[in-house]
Amino acid sequence: MDTMIEARGVRRRYGGDGPDGFEAVRGIDFSVGDGEVFALLGTNGAGKTSTVELLEGLATPSAGEVRVLGHDPFTERAAVRPHTGVMLQEGGFPSDLTVAETARMWAGCTTGAGPVAEVIDLVGLGDRAGVRVKQLSGGERRRLDLALALTGRPRVLFLDEPTTGLDPQARQETWRVVRQLRDEGVTVLLTTHYLEEAEALCDRLAIMSEGRIVMSGTPDEVMAARPARIRFTLPEGVDPALLPLPERVEVRGREAEAHTSELQRTLTGLLVWARDAGVELAGLEARAASLEDVFLAVAREGAR
Numbered sequence: 001m002d003t004m005i006e007a008r009g010v011r012r013r014y015g016g017d018g019p020d021g022f023e024a025v026r027g028i029d030f031s032v033g034d035g036e037v038f039a040l041l042g043t044n045g046a047g048k049t050s051t052v053e054l055l056e057g058l059a060t061p062s063a064g065e066v067r068v069l070g071h072d073p074f075t076e077r078a079a080v081r082p083h084t085g086v087m088l089q090e091g092g093f094p095s096d097l098t099v100a101e102t103a104r105m106w107a108g109c110t111t112g113a114g115p116v117a118e119v120i121d122l123v124g125l126g127d128r129a130g131v132r133v134k135q136l137s138g139g140e141r142r143r144l145d146l147a148l149a150l151t152g153r154p155r156v157l158f159l160d161e162p163t164t165g166l167d168p169q170a171r172q173e174t175w176r177v178v179r180q181l182r183d184e185g186v187t188v189l190l191t192t193h194y195l196e197e198a199e200a201l202c203d204r205l206a207i208m209s210e211g212r213i214v215m216s217g218t219p220d221e222v223m224a225a226r227p228a229r230i231r232f233t234l235p236e237g238v239d240p241a242l243l244p245l246p247e248r249v250e251v252r253g254r255e256a257e258a259h260t261s262e263l264q265r266t267l268t269g270l271l272v273w274a275r276d277a278g279v280e281l282a283g284l285e286a287r288a289a290s291l292e293d294v295f296l297a298v299a300r301e302g303a304r
């Protein structure tokens with residue numbers, strides 16, 4: 001698979017080398033293959049936007065290098081920009097223009113622009129084409145942002161928090177568009193605060209914390225890195241130390257909780273033990289770690 005986006009040893013420092021400076025990105029490596037959807041996740045201030053701006057060619061790293069389509073997006077902008085679409089966190093349009101006028105104006109500045117009506121339809125704004133931008137809802141503006149990012153029929157698309165502020169239906173609509181683009185072979189790098197968005201859309205993801213990537217892989221790989229959880233009500237008269245569980249069991253009141261990296265084996269051992277001991281494990285619940293569990297653990301533990 002061809003590499004479309006690459007970051008190697010990338011650092012980004014604001015405010016110079018002095019004591020007032022701040023390093024927002026602290027040496028990150030990742031790559032995104034042709035046609036992949038890659039999500040950058042992280043808490044507020046983790047360094048996602050600072051990273052995406054480097055890939056978009058809006059700034060240069062203070063160390064390391066970034067490549068998009070094999071080129072430096074800052075110094076070789078002319079080679080990269082015609083093939084990339086960018087949806088910033090906050091777009092800005094003249095508010096008196098209509099949706100169609102805005103899209104036409106943007107198409108006029110864009111190399112290889114497709115038909116304006118096509119992108120407006122694609123993002124579901126077809127029936128709002130004649131409405132002025134200032135009369136659009138926040139969610140509709142976000143979709144207009146997306147339409148503009150798609151105008152040049154990009155091979156690589158950067159979406160910085162594409163669904164922030166959208167209602168659930170509008171979010172689903174945006175997901176549909178991203179999936180359609182992926183099916184057409186577009187490479188997408190997105191940042192998001194919504195874990196279900198990453199789970200629904202991305203092939204691979206990286207979780208950032210304090211300027212570093214602390215975990216990366218497919219959603220399944222990332223979730224498998226955290227132990228699964230087993231909960232049940234401790235049967236009357238049972239000493240928790242005697243339970244066949246690999247790690248210490250936490251007991252609050254009568255509710256017991258254990259963690260295991262081998263859910264099936266541990267659960268089998270527990271059920272066989274309960275049968276042989278003739279006890280019932282009331283309220284038994286077992287589940288693999290979710291992306292949210294992983295994210296919360298990363299947020300708790302930071303980049304240690």
Ligand SMILES: Nc1ncnc2c1ncn2[C@@H]1O[C@H](COP(=O)(O)OP(=O)(O)OP(=O)(O)O)[C@@H](O)[C@H]1O
Nearest residue numbers: 014015022024042043044045046047048049050051
């Ligand atoms: N121009 C700037 N000058 C100084 N510090 C900055 C600047 N821009 C961002 N930062 C700092 O860099 C850190 C990373 O910010 P960044 O916007 O990249 O994070 P983020 O992961 O995108 O956060 P969010 O999820 O809130 O958008 C933050 O601590 C932020 O305050």
